Amino acid sequence: MTDISFTDLGLSPAVLQAVKQAGYETPSPIQAKAIPILLRGENLLGTAQTGTGKTAAFALPLLSRLHFSSAAPALLILTPTRELAIQVAETITRYAAHLPKVSVVPVYGGQDIGIQLRALKRKATVIVATPGRLIDHLERNSIDLSEIQAIVLDEADEMLDMGFMEDVEKILSSIPETAQRALFSATMPVSVKKIIERYLGRYSEACIESKTSTVEKVRQRYLTVRSEHKLEALTRVLEGEEFDGMLIFVRTKQATAELSEKLEARGFNTAPLSGDLAQALRERTINRLKDGKIDIVIATDVAARGLDVNRITHVVNYDIPYDTESYVHRIGRTGRAGRDGNAILFITPRERKLLKMIEKATRQSIEQMEMPSGEQISERRILAFEKNIADTIENNPLEEFRSVVENLSEKLSLPVLEIAAAVTYLAQKGQPLFPEMETIETLTESKSSKSKNEKASFDGDFKEKKRIRKERKDGLDGVEEGFERYYLAVGRKHHVSPRDIVGAIAGEADIPSAEIGRIKLFDAFSTVELPEGMPKDIFKTLKKMFIRNNPSGFRLMTDEPPPASSRREKPFRAKSTHEKPFKERSGNKPPRRTRRFGRH
Numbered sequence: 001m002t003d004i005s006f007t008d009l010g011l012s013p014a015v016l017q018a019v020k021q022a023g024y025e026t027p028s029p030i031q032a033k034a035i036p037i038l039l040r041g042e043n044l045l046g047t048a049q050t051g052t053g054k055t056a057a058f059a060l061p062l063l064s065r066l067h068f069s070s071a072a073p074a075l076l077i078l079t080p081t082r083e084l085a086i087q088v089a090e091t092i093t094r095y096a097a098h099l100p101k102v103s104v105v106p107v108y109g110g111q112d113i114g115i116q117l118r119a120l121k122r123k124a125t126v127i128v129a130t131p132g133r134l135i136d137h138l139e140r141n142s143i144d145l146s147e148i149q150a151i152v153l154d155e156a157d158e159m160l161d162m163g164f165m166e167d168v169e170k171i172l173s174s175i176p177e178t179a180q181r182a183l184f185s186a187t188m189p190v191s192v193k194k195i196i197e198r199y200l201g202r203y204s205e206a207c208i209e210s211k212t213s214t215v216e217k218v219r220q221r222y223l224t225v226r227s228e229h230k231l232e233a234l235t236r237v238l239e240g241e242e243f244d245g246m247l248i249f250v251r252t253k254q255a256t257a258e259l260s261e262k263l264e265a266r267g268f269n270t271a272p273l274s275g276d277l278a279q280a281l282r283e284r285t286i287n288r289l290k291d292g293k294i295d296i297v298i299a300t301d302v303a304a305r306g307l308d309v310n311r312i313t314h315v316v317n318y319d320i321p322y323d324t325e326s327y328v329h330r331i332g333r334t335g336r337a338g339r340d341g342n343a344i345l346f347i348t349p350r351e352r353k354l355l356k357m358i359e360k361a362t363r364q365s366i367e368q369m370e371m372p373s374g375e376q377i378s379e380r381r382i383l384a385f386e387k388n389i390a391d392t393i394e395n396n397p398l399e400e401f402r403s404v405v406e407n408l409s410e411k412l413s414l415p416v417l418e419i420a421a422a423v424t425y426l427a428q429k430g431q432p433l434f435p436e437m438e439t440i441e442t443l444t445e446s447k448s449s450k451s452k453n454e455k456a457s458f459d460g461d462f463k464e465k466k467r468i469r470k471e472r473k474d475g476l477d478g479v480e481e482g483f484e485r486y487y488l489a490v491g492r493k494h495h496v497s498p499r500d501i502v503g504a505i506a507g508e509a510d511i512p513s514a515e516i517g518r519i520k521l522f523d524a525f526s527t528v529e530l531p532e533g534m535p536k537d538i539f540k541t542l543k544k545m546f547i548r549n550n551p552s553g554f555r556l557m558t559d560e561p562p563p564a565s566s567r568r569e570k571p572f573r574a575k576s577t578h579e580k581p582f583k584e585r586s587g588n589k590p591p592r593r594t595r596r597f598g599r600h
């Protein structure tokens, strides 16, 4: 959190309007530092990681400054993974909502190149690309970098760590010398330093220092949870934790109102607190929290500045803060007046590095938290129910109700206990005392304690890295997890293409194309990866099939290496379904690629 406002930074009115719509109150520290540098047209070295607001740190000034008058790309952003490419492209599209000449195209490996070629032909003034795929396009002349005015290397350390050094250098040497350059990296390994030395020229730096400070009276915990499960996880935390007052931090003004509404709908008494509200209303909300009229307030950093309410026992960082200073400030809202406090931090898998940064700066390790279980929640609901009943008995005249129960007991010839059980059953229907809870995947941090599944899904980036590394190695080593590799006695010299292979397998065995993994074409043969555990009848069918009038020679491959002459072939991944020439199972959703045979 900074004292500077977005309007002070000199961004263009169209970009400012988009920032306003995004609900950002103040620039994050990296934004406050990087935006002026990039607006001045200087090169930039940014030390920041995901979660610090770095996308806006480079996108907002570059969108404000560059000229998008030509149809050729003016801005190029390189990212290490396709997920990040997609995310950055989406974010920039939002920031460019009021810049009609800006058209953002993501270009990444794993997507059918035809789709990208069509998008590039339409118009592409901003390209967000993974290096390998960009090189493919440069080789095909489908992207012209001659009018690039600025290039950004996002997550440079990750990118170089993934073996993209050569590609990155090639790209950097094909853009105009005059282009402005920005490089963001969380760490500074030798590979990144080399790129800086060779290609960044004169540059200014923007980094976020992590001031060390301690917050001893607060018990700090974190929960790793995917973004889509955050709300459900928060609901469980609210039910599973014993708290008096709670402050929940989110990043935007809109989010305060939205989350407040969602929690209200789930039966919690909450109020939003953001800079959007008039001072009087803000004060009223804080007073209601002080008096116990509400227990939960959802706030932005700005609105909660200096908030001093003794009954706040919990601070929940629903959205992670951008820097350690904000974190320390946020959690300092609890544990006041000599009491103990609790801080719970939600982190998504991509934000793990921020957790480490916070731990380092606060010199405290943050404990991993278990998601409250169904039983714990059941116990707490029963306790609350019992208290409610006891209070009702103490505070209400129940004479008439007692006689209703007595009469019913007589009428039904049932003991009062049975009647009470039925009344309890009816009373708990809205909020079951024995809830059946869906399992929310919480992701553990320590690799050693991870189960196989958790490991696979722990971080999309990790998977992507593995995939890229695998694909970049020539040869046949490394079959995708959950798949087995099969041999086909047909290759290029039989004029067979990956399409023919997909068509034949999908057509003969009725295997959905989405389940057909990597195909590699060699001169005399090819290989295809299919889900593990193929049933015998499918195997027999595929053994008998013909591909372009040649017997398939289909068999499971042993681990023998391919002939040395064919080791330099490029893998091909059959991915999109709409371009396949074979029949699809109508009405079926494409099954997940990692499913095994026989499970669907």
Ligand code: AMP
Pocket (backbone or CB within 6 Å): 023, 024, 025, 026, 027, 028, 031, 049, 050, 051, 052, 053, 054, 055, 056, 251, 252
């Ligand atoms: P990034 O580090 O670029 O991945 O951004 C992390 C998240 O912070 C994204 O969800 C952004 O939309 C959000 N964000 C970026 N800048 C701001 C800001 N100044 N105020 C509030 N949220 C922001």
